[in-house]
Amino acid sequence: MDINQQVHRLVKIAVPYYGTLSLPPLGLARIYFVAKVDPATRTAVNIELKVWNPKQKPNLSIWLRELGIAGVICSDSGSQYQIALNSENIWVLWRQQGEVEEVVERWARGEIEAPAAFKCQNPTNLWCAGQYEAMDGATFQQKLANYPRF
């Protein structure tokens, strides 16, 4: 095994397929892009489509957490669903327009304004452990320096 080869932990970001997290009046979006962002290069290295099945997993935020999602970026103007996402240690950025790769990399480069304050309560979540501020781009830059490599 090449010990010099470092494998970066990728950050998973979910972006609803139609942009909006909520699709009134039917409820929450079912189709999501899941982008894996490499903190080292600040690029989306892989984007795939995932379908949330409300019959199998009635709670969207739990499903996203189980997928290992760190944050959601969507085009809605904000909703109370943020509480449910935050309780699963998932941050959410509202009012973001553009192609999935574009918004995810904009976030990774620290060009997106800070979202509403988000307190991560899960010390086992390596990405947000000890994170008591919004996971905005600037914080992301700061975290990069101390981010663990595997």
Add this chain to the structure above:
Amino acid sequence: MLESPCEHLETILNSVADGVFTVDEEMHITSFNRAAEEITGFSAAEARGRKCFEIFRTGVCNSSCPLREALASGEAVINRELDITDKNNRKVPISISASVLRNIRGEAVGGVETFRDISLITILKREILEKYSFRDLVSRNPVMRRLFDVLPDIAASEATVLLNGDSGTGKELFTKAIHDLSPRREGPLVVVNCGALPEQLLEAEIFGSKRGAYTGSVENRPGRLEMAQGGTLFLDEIGDLPLPLQVKLLRVLENKEYQPLGARQPQKADVRFVTATHRDLEKMVLEGQFRRDLFFRINVVKIKIPPLRERPEDIPLLVDIALDRFNQRYGKKIRGFSSEALQLLFNHSYPGNVRELLNIIEQTVILCRTSEIGIEQLPAFFDSGAKPEQKESSPQGQLSRETIAELLARHKGNRSRVARELGVDRTTLWRWMKRFDLADQ
């Protein structure tokens, strides 16, 4: 101040986001909440006392009214989608649930209907579709979007275009877009499939023939080149063009002249060429199967169309378009695919590309009797979880000889049925059969 029970109920109903109304046994509206007012445009005062069909004006009021169904069967009707006509005569798509209203003794005294305005979703989907549509093509894949961006410039030129892409990726739609955007749009767009005809017939088909050129040639017959005069000639599957015809075609491209079979004088060709193939022409040139000079002549502008498996982000868009199209064609009101079915659609590798996906959706729409397509309506290979690439064996990513032979035997040689099952068109199937020496079957 305390409200009376009646006022309290009205307050509750008015705070519900869904439209709610009740009818008596004669279908007269007896209550109508605030959301119902907003969705229909009628006030509660206008609606109360009137027959519900006067307010909702759907296409199914007289034939399959959900409320009448609920009253007749005693069973609730859940989430049925239909269009109503609002007060301003606009169509509003709604989702309806209806059930029987009973009095304290359990006797039916009317019905209650809740309904949701789903036009926001329809609008959102339409906006997304418009955003990612280009002529008859649709994609949100970055590679495809870049192609859409350069297509008008390519179309404006007279350059010969070589489209390279697997069967079913939409080469003909690209050609149509190029033609429609070009200065030749008023002229004809003529298509020749070079893989669909034997050499002799193909020659006459492209270049035309004069009376007496060959046995049975009793009249002058214009070729596709002549038919495409002033327009665009699309040579599909040019990789299948026999070598002698490649020479003739090269002459047309170089000199803008051609000679119909049996003609003494050459004719002028004022035609723009668009060619397409799923084959690797460069490799064919190296192997001596395709003329190098012709390759350079047609390879002026090359467009590589990615297969659907490389752009799964297009699947939901294509599903939306196909559902709209087939709902209209077959008079259905199917809302979409279940989450399980949708995930299977995403997992599939689509050897037949977009055409295969559209065929699958058409088949499922025909078979579906509910408002949602489930996994039970998908073809059998989805259910087993087996991916078609497991069956593939040839380097071109097509099916093995045995598989095609087995399918032909199962369908008693009916090529249309075999092509449908494989999600390819008959010409592609015929080409595969020819390659595997199955053409005589």
